[in-house]
Amino acid sequence: GKLLRRAAKEYGIRWNDRDYIENNPIAQVFLKELFPQSLNQHRLKLDQIKQDRLKSNQQNQQKQEQVEEEEEQEQEESKTNNTNNRITIVTDIDYIKPAVKELNYFNVHFIDDLTLAQLSTLPIHVLWMGQDIINVSSSSSSSQDAEGATTNDDNQDRHNKRLFLNTRLKSERDIKVNQFPDEFKLTYKHTLVETLTQYFGSLAFESIIPVTYNLNSQLHYFIANYLENQSTDNTNNSAWIVKPWNRSRGLEIMTTDCSGAVIRSLETGPKIVSQYINPPALYFNKKFDLRYIVLVKSNAKTNKLEAYVYKMFWIRSANVDYSFDRFGEYEKHFTVMKKTSCSAAGSVLP
Numbered sequence: 001g002k003l004l005r006r007a008a009k010e011y012g013i014r015w016n017d018r019d020y021i022e023n024n025p026i027a028q029v030f031l032k033e034l035f036p037q038s039l040n041q042h043r044l045k046l047d048q049i050k051q052d053r054l055k056s057n058q059q060n061q062q063k064q065e066q067v068e069e070e071e072e073q074e075q076e077e078s079k080t081n082n083t084n085n086r087i088t089i090v091t092d093i094d095y096i097k098p099a100v101k102e103l104n105y106f107n108v109h110f111i112d113d114l115t116l117a118q119l120s121t122l123p124i125h126v127l128w129m130g131q132d133i134i135n136v137s138s139s140s141s142s143s144q145d146a147e148g149a150t151t152n153d154d155n156q157d158r159h160n161k162r163l164f165l166n167t168r169l170k171s172e173r174d175i176k177v178n179q180f181p182d183e184f185k186l187t188y189k190h191t192l193v194e195t196l197t198q199y200f201g202s203l204a205f206e207s208i209i210p211v212t213y214n215l216n217s218q219l220h221y222f223i224a225n226y227l228e229n230q231s232t233d234n235t236n237n238s239a240w241i242v243k244p245w246n247r248s249r250g251l252e253i254m255t256t257d258c259s260g261a262v263i264r265s266l267e268t269g270p271k272i273v274s275q276y277i278n279p280p281a282l283y284f285n286k287k288f289d290l291r292y293i294v295l296v297k298s299n300a301k302t303n304k305l306e307a308y309v310y311k312m313f314w315i316r317s318a319n320v321d322y323s324f325d326r327f328g329e330y331e332k333h334f335t336v337m338k339k340t341s342c343s344a345a346g347s348v349l350p
Contacts, residue, residue, distance in 0.1 A: 085105075086104070086105050086106055086107045087105060087106050087107070087125045087126060088106075088107045088109070088122065088123055088124055088125045088126070089106055089107065089108045089109065089125065089126045089127075089128050090109050090111055090114070090119070090122070090124050090126070090127055090128070090165070091108065091109070091110060091111065091127075091128040091129065091130075092110070092111045092112070092129050092130055092131055092158065092162075093128060093129070093130045094110075096108060096110075096128055097110055109122065111158060111161055111162075111165075112157075112158060114161070116160065116161060116164055119161060119164055119165065119168075120164070124165075124168065124172075124175050125174075125175065125176065126175070126176045126177070126178075127165060127169070127175060127176070127177040127178070128177075128178050129162075129177070129178065129179060131158075131162060132162075132179065132184070133162055133165055133166055133169065133177060133179060134166065134169070134177070134179050134180070134181050135181065135182065136159070136162045136163055136166050138163055173300075180296075180298070184246075187246070188245050188246045189243055189244075189245055189246065189272050190214045190216075190245045190270070190272050193209065193212045193214070193272065194214075196208060196209060209274070210274045210275040210276075210277055211225065211274065211275045212272055212273065212274040212275075213225075213272065213273050213274075214270075214272055215242075215262070215263075215265070215266055215270070215271045215272060215273055216266070216270045216271075219263070219266075222259075222262065222273055223259065226240075226259045226262075237275055238257050239255060239256070239257045239275075239276035239278065239324070239327055240255070240256060240257070240262055240273050240274065240275060240276055241253065241254070241255050241273070241274050241275075241276050242254050242255075242256065242261075242262055242265045242271050242272070242273045243271060243272055243273075243274070244268075244269055244270065244271055245269070245270045245271065245272065249336060250334060250336035252265075252268060252269070252271075253334070255276055255327040255328075255333045255334075256327050256328075257327055276327075278324045279322075279324070280322065282322055283315065283317055284317070285321040285322060286317040286318045286319075286320070286321055286322060287317065287318040287322050287332075287333065287334075287335060288315055288316060288317040288318070288335060289315075289316050289335050290313055290314070290315060291313060291314040291315075291316060292309060292310065292313045293309070293310035293312075293313075294307060294308065294309050294310070295307070295308040295310075296308075316335040316336070317335055318331055318332055318333065318334060318335050319331035319332075319337065320332040
């Protein structure tokens with residue numbers, strides 16, 4: 001209709017007047033020839049517009065696909081670069097990989113998942129090991145792990161890998177490791193006592209640590225001390241605390257005033273025994289401990305150790321007010337509230 005009105009106006013035709021159109025030869029020519037031509041031109045023009053729009057849409061779609069493809073390529077390159085720039089960690093500790101899997105700047109590999117060939121080509125930045133990697137011996141596959149257990153023949157493959165990593169440590173000085181040579185002299189309880197007594201002599205037991213015996217080699221000295229205290233009725237020295245050489249989280253620790261319980265504790269592994277400090281430092285009448293986070297690293301330039309202490313610390317306290325009695329009452333004498341079954345008469349093992 002719009003096209004008809006527009007064409008009629010252009011030719012001066014009163015298109016809505018039927019009598020005029022029927023009696024006017026020019027109007028007849030308009031309806032039969034001129035208007036069809038205009039309609040055909042209009043249709044051609046519309047088709048051209050549609051084609052132009054379709055072509056434009058196709059071009060825009062191609063541009064959009066090209067942009068998306070370039071973005072995907074950039075993301076892939078960025079992902080590859082990020083992967084290459086990540087810190088590569090090799091570990092034998094089960095909880096390390098899930099603990100850092102959400103962090104985008106770490107590549108974590110569990111030692112059991114790698115072959116020796118892969119270990120030889122893998123760019124390693126950090127060795128985060130529970131087992132000793134610095135002092136590992138090539139003569140035997142038996143060594144102590146972080147819980148004091150001993151590896152067996154089934155772990156020969158891991159032992160060989162540790163030997164190989166030890167070799168890489170010596171040749172590649174840029175690899176960081178979470179261990180120091182002979183650190184067990186400070187981290188194992190029995191060797192810590194030996195180190196302190198070698199350095200301070202008798203002063204170690206006078207002002208640094210309580211009287212302590214390695215039950216695997218000094219049981220007879222403990223028995224002599226125990227009997228001496230019994231004969232003199234020295235109640236302050238009548239209680240003892242037993243600890244495994246190399247366990248944490250309060251595992252297998254007990255307090256007792258019974259020598260038999262101390263001796264029987266050896267059935268579950270090597271132990272040390274220390275005189276129980278009485279009276280201890282108290283916090284609102286309860287025993288407590290302080291938990292600090294400390295990072296110690298070696299400075300290759302100065303050949304010295306550097307220690308960093310996190311400003312925040314935690315206070316953990318016992319649940320029950322302290323008194324020097326009822327040594328089997330765990331919540332009075334300990335601050336780590338995690339218990340397992342008892343293994344000594346009259347004693348509670350956390």
